[in-house]
Amino acid sequence: DGGITQSPKYLFRKEGQNVTLSCEQNLNHDAMYWYRQDPGQGLRLIYYSQIVNDFQKGDIAEGYSVSREKKESFPLTVTSAQKNPTAFYLCASGAGSYEQYFGPGTRLTVT
Amino acid sequence: LAKTTQPISMDSYEGQEVNITCSHNNIATNDYITWYQQFPSQGPRFIIQGYKTKVTNEVASLFIPADRKSSTLSLPRVSLSDTAVYYCLVGGISGGSYIPTFGRGTSLIVHP
Numbered sequence: 001d002g003g004i005t006q007s008p009k010y011l012f013r014k015e016g017q018n019v020t021l022s023c024e025q026n027l028n029h030d031a032m033y034w035y036r037q038d039p040g041q042g043l044r045l046i047y048y049s050q051i052v053n054d055f056q057k058g059d060i061a062e063g064y065s066v067s068r069e070k071k072e073s074f075p076l077t078v079t080s081a082q083k084n085p086t087a088f089y090l091c092a093s094g095a096g097s098y099e100q101y102f103g104p105g106t107r108l109t110v111t
Numbered sequence: 112l113a114k115t116t117q118p119i120s121m122d123s124y125e126g127q128e129v130n131i132t133c134s135h136n137n138i139a140t141n142d143y144i145t146w147y148q149q150f151p152s153q154g155p156r157f158i159i160q161g162y163k164t165k166v167t168n169e170v171a172s173l174f175i176p177a178d179r180k181s182s183t184l185s186l187p188r189v190s191l192s193d194t195a196v197y198y199c200l201v202g203g204i205s206g207g208s209y210i211p212t213f214g215r216g217t218s219l220i221v222h223p
Contacts, residue, residue, distance in 0.1 A: 098160055105154050
């Protein structure tokens, strides 16, 4: 089955801890994206990557970091510098057309 | 400056046709118009995409006037399972990257 997976579905952390969210795709897509969604809001772009070993900041990159060592993987680290990390995080991939494929999301709660 | 403007919410009844209009006055020449559907606690799902005139697929139609400053997503004969948030996006390839912008979307509630 081709698709994009995110794990875990729910994640709980204490304030001050870094946490890494996983995103894997087997669609052979070059582009991958991370978005954040807050209740009742649209999606806001955190980081995106068009090719392995290269990534760009989106609109709200502060307090986040990413890596793209493999085409299939684009993990997102939420650092302690992110002031309001509790949110729903969505990963997506794209093949160069104007369509993005989204994963199921990870709901992060920081207390 | 928001790239798209949509109604915050809409209500409909089962079996009716629903039309959701999106305004994108500053659409660029190379921008495409894409619509996504999102259910609670899930990732958005692609519905339809177009550049101009009319596009139809098995789930929806997309109407784009000649000036491309707006677009209308048409959902025929909606059912309860069509209750979701619908996002209108405009975007194109810039610097080799496709970076669409999501607005707040339109929350559609379908009633029995």
